[in-house]
Amino acid sequence: MDVAIIGLGIHPFGRTPGKSGRDQGIYATRAALQDAGMAWSEMEFAYGGSAAAGAADAMVKDMGLTGLQFVNVSNGCATGGSALQSAYMAIQSGMFDVGMAVGFDKHERGAFRVDPKGGGLGKWYGDVGMALTPQFFGMKIQRYMHDYGISEDALNLVAVKNYANGAKNPNAWRRAAITYDEVANSMMVCHPLRKFHFCSPAEGGCAMILCRADKAKQFTNKKPVFLKAVSVKTRLFGSFEVFSQSQALNRADAPTVQASKAAFEQAGIGPEDIDVAQLQDTESGAEIMHMAENGFCAHGEQESWLREGRTNIDGTLPINTDGGCMANGEPIGASGLRQVHGIAVQLRGEAGERQVPNAPKAGYTHVYGAPGLSGVCILSN
Amino acid sequence: MATGTTAPSNAYENTVPIAEGLFTWPSNDPRLLGSQCQECAVVTFPAQSGCPACGSVNVKIIELAREGTLWTWTIQGFYPQRPPYDGPETPENFKPFGVGYIELPGQVRVQSRIKTKDVSKLRIGMNMRFLVEKYIERDGKQVMCYFFQPSDEI
Numbered sequence: 412m413d414v415a416i417i418g419l420g421i422h423p424f425g426r427t428p429g430k431s432g433r434d435q436g437i438y439a440t441r442a443a444l445q446d447a448g449m450a451w452s453e454m455e456f457a458y459g460g461s462a463a464a465g466a467a468d469a470m471v472k473d474m475g476l477t478g479l480q481f482v483n484v485s486n487g488c489a490t491g492g493s494a495l496q497s498a499y500m501a502i503q504s505g506m507f508d509v510g511m512a513v514g515f516d517k518h519e520r521g522a523f524r525v526d527p528k529g530g531g532l533g534k535w536y537g538d539v540g541m542a543l544t545p546q547f548f549g550m551k552i553q554r555y556m557h558d559y560g561i562s563e564d565a566l567n568l569v570a571v572k573n574y575a576n577g578a579k580n581p582n583a584w585r586r587a588a589i590t591y592d593e594v595a596n597s598m599m600v601c602h603p604l605r606k607f608h609f610c611s612p613a614e615g616g617c618a619m620i621l622c623r624a625d626k627a628k629q630f631t632n633k634k635p636v637f638l639k640a641v642s643v644k645t646r647l648f649g650s651f652e653v654f655s656q657s658q659a660l661n662r663a664d665a666p667t668v669q670a671s672k673a674a675f676e677q678a679g680i681g682p683e684d685i686d687v688a689q690l691q692d693t694e695s696g697a698e699i700m701h702m703a704e705n706g707f708c709a710h711g712e713q714e715s716w717l718r719e720g721r722t723n724i725d726g727t728l729p730i731n732t733d734g735g736c737m738a739n740g741e742p743i744g745a746s747g748l749r750q751v752h753g754i755a756v757q758l759r760g761e762a763g764e765r766q767v768p769n770a771p772k773a774g775y776t777h778v779y780g781a782p783g784l785s786g787v788c789i790l791s792n
Numbered sequence: 793m794a795t796g797t798t799a800p801s802n803a804y805e806n807t808v809p810i811a812e813g814l815f816t817w818p819s820n821d822p823r824l825l826g827s828q829c830q831e832c833a834v835v836t837f838p839a840q841s842g843c844p845a846c847g848s849v850n851v852k853i854i855e856l857a858r859e860g861t862l863w864t865w866t867i868q869g870f871y872p873q874r875p876p877y878d879g880p881e882t883p884e885n886f887k888p889f890g891v892g893y894i895e896l897p898g899q900v901r902v903q904s905r906i907k908t909k910d911v912s913k914l915r916i917g918m919n920m921r922f923l924v925e926k927y928i929e930r931d932g933k934q935v936m937c938y939f940f941q942p943s944d945e946i
Contacts, residue, residue, distance in 0.1 A: 524873050535811035537876025539905055539937055540868060546891050549866030557916050602867040648845045657837035658893055658901040
């Protein structure tokens, strides 16, 4: 049974002083309902999550106590992606006809604060200054660049592209393009990654209404976007993940590779059929690795792709047309849904200044993060 | 060579390891401690109660190699949030420090702070050597931590 997305809502990402994460989730939910032309009372279920802004189901106080099944989702960086997957399965199972996936968050400024003891790592790990996510990203791309002959030029080109795309997205946080030299000369954070190679923790909310595709016309006049595949996978022994005090000598495929393969299999299409993609860009290196891990190019081809502009909005495979995490920031609960939102507006042809030309037919989203998991969606119109 | 030799206790009475079980201490020849699965031979650091590869609980604590090569690295460029960080510096006198994974041949890759005079010389494949030295002072005791250092600096 096909599942359709019939309503999209987003609260602008970035910093919204005085507005809680929950309020941003409510804003996005109301926007999604309005987009679908539906009422909250028609929602049969909701899956929602946030990592740092409280339980998602607390929003029913403002939305209305209608008795719907509301399940809070907590799954690290894949919280939003897992909420969507849960909604997808709820409809596919035949149990429900229509419902919602929502995610929101509000993080403090600066790098994510980590509790090493709570994470089973021991207090000493934080004491010595190794419980820091930027270090992981620096070490992972350092090795990748060494293995596949990728230079800092590639890191800079990803950042320039994503900030340029963000400048065209009214819901993005960072809405100013940044020059190549500004990126290349920005402060070194964790070698080889500089300040403008990184996204920052932020705030935002995103919601979408989903229904059985064969009943979409009963619920809405909107042209539906179809969710053709959803897959969430976790790390295998031997993949290089954050907060690993040791690593195996053998190397296994990343969770992204597993999720991507499963999603393409479900959808019955391949990477060559995708017209527009959103790939996790926690930092520039992540987007580079994910181009290959998701099957779009071979390891080591990324730099020439970037130099040729193939992942720009007018390129052969536009990536992160909404500015990605770099221009939107990362509110963990909302990020995976923001990616799907970005593709859905492209497939509807409603992406305005950042619209990909030639009426894209198939889109792809990919989230990756702690503690070593990945979620992939494939969409079509 | 003898390993884990216990030194006269008075030489170490004012020291305490940063965590129990990470390395042999007190010792004048300390070694990192890991666990090795007796079913599939996979090694982890620190030691843990089960094997991350096969799930077996038949694991044994072993001493890890002192020498290895730098598998990947970075330089921590900003003063980490305190807590959890508990380093000896203040934000004012903080100097970027190296962190990396050291591949111990046939065993495991261990994450470690890197002690070096010049972080700009860090390169994948460098020979590295294990050491234990004072990290900070806490409650009048010297808190000892493990590091790896480029072999050519020793």
